Amino acid sequence: MSMRRGTTGLMLALGVLLVGCGGDGGDDMVTVDAALVTLDSGPSCNAAAALPANYRDIAMVSTGTVVTTVAGGVTSATIDATAGGLANAADNPFIYVDLATGTKVAIHDAQARTQSSWDIAFKRAVIRVNGGDSGPGNVRVAIVPGATLAAVTTAPAENIFNVDDWTDDLCALLSTPSGEPLTALADWYDYDSASNRLTPRAEVYVVRARSGTLYKLRIMTYYGDPASSMRGALYKVEWAPL
């Protein structure tokens, strides 16, 4: 499925009314009239089957946790996407998150493909959102330069929002150079081969959640374990309604 690359397939007209933003921030109401999403890989493509083996669907609910605090309208979360560690990640699932409640959604990967109960999911360095090849929630993401949430005050143009899209017209995998599925947030980090570390880019991600609410979201670090600065996939993330 693709908006960026697709040229054929099913055209879906989505009429989405975003009904405002909750929280304490008194954020603006945002209305989006409609969006066109091109499904180039067709409705019969099982995108899960195209995933690399290390990211295939796992029929198990993540044992990871989502711990959040809310202050000034900003939700700060520590999300355990370690998936059993590198050696076991191929056999452990994504962890699914509801942005509105800031909670983990206790579903497994196969269930997530048909459920609209989640917005964003994490496993190791891969982040998915509940739209396109990832799920039915029509969640989409726009990437906005900016080092802080406060730097983003207006909704991006509609045409820069993307859904998850890691399959081509033949339902084959589209991947990053490192072999990860090419999700809408595939490029969230810079990789330093000398230190083997991932550094979040100075970007804010505007996520249109499945509810229609716009959130601005930032990844603070991939190494959120205060006891071990080398332990990856323990994300610290913050988000707030836009």
Added chain:
Amino acid sequence: MRRTLGAAVAVPVAVVLAWALPGVAAARPVWTDARSLASPGGNVRVHYTTTGVDAVLIGDLNGDLVPDYVAEVAAVADTTLGNLASRGFRAPLADGTLGGDARFDIYLINFASADGHFMGETCSGAPRTCSGYIEMENDLVGFSYPTRSEGIQVLVSHELFHAVQAAYPGDLPVAWSEGSATWNEELAFPAQNDFERLIPSFLAKTARPFERSGAGFGDLYPYGAALWPHFLELAHGAGTVRGVFELAPMDFLDAADSVLRGKGSSLGVAFAEFTRWNLMTGERSDPARGWPAAASWPSVPLEPALAGALPLSGEVWIEGLSARYQPIDVEAGVGAQRLRLTATPGGGAEVALGLYVWDGRQLGEVVEGRAEAGGLIAEVTPGAATRLFAVVSGVTRGKALAPIALKLEVAPATSPSPQPGGDGGGCAVGAGQGGKTGGSSAGGALLLLVVLGGALLRSRPRPTVTAHGHRPQS
């Protein structure tokens, strides 16, 4: 390629490439104090130096002016190549005069993070074959092998098998390249225990589809996949693995299917049988029917037991060639009745069902699920036993993850009574078990039930995902 390890690590921990290709690797080592030893058997030349960072252990107890470590590597290489030849495998491709003569070259160097690899150097054809050489540890100081001699045996037999693999055309998925190389360790030097140390990494992940066995960094599953060639030879006769290689560049599972059909079996039948052998590990080990020495192996992972009053219902999920092991605990006294287990696949799954009674000491004969309208059905009368094991085996590659509903109930009074090990009268797929040298728990034909139209089923072929290398990891 062998694995990274440190002195404090009991089991090597990093999985890298099966073997490196031209352009990926640096050139052969060049030393100012370059020395070499031609092996007594004439097959190998071992290159080494006694100075600098790559200096080998210089101990020379027999006073022949050749470090004993070097001499042992050469002797082990001769033994390995002789063993491979006796089993009918191709020899590594000759490299002309590279390394000084036509002998296969082994260079002893100081590894920083692994302990050996085969370097493909000169390749030809499409699909390609390659000649090359081995680089392996110069002293094994700081590595976790129980003895230096065992380390040499493991490394040389493993890496030489990669050189043999390169004599067959095509590239191999990591589970086959590393699994068969680890299996060769066991065939060449049965007394070493590297094979035994690695197979738990496979047995712990039996739900992983074997055809999608790419692994994460540090995941030793591909090495533990040595169990598959081990099974092929034990259950279907010596030479089965070589037969698979002779069909290269055919995909190793297609080739296995072809070879197995020539023996009256098939990939699906054999894989289901393989998964049932894997139930017979640990306390359920049964050398008469499965692995000859699996009592010390860890159990496969068991699903949370279904327990309580009948009827009992549960669900397991299956993807591709994989298995789930479902214990079922019935209440005392219930076993006097005939019990029926029904497995109903969803989402296009193709599975086999094997049902066992466990009396606390031994597994009963397998009862093969027979295909009926509602699913696969297997029936047993447990008697005094209160635990059953259901083995649900995915038997078709590329099938998407799908649920299999399980239900245990008292069998209807009119139900037939299939004999243990029989096919129960269902639709047989595949054929008999000809050519086996070992016992079989699978018994008769494999039954498949195909349920089409599931939500996860797609109409086009799934793309091939190769698993031959790893990104830098964080």
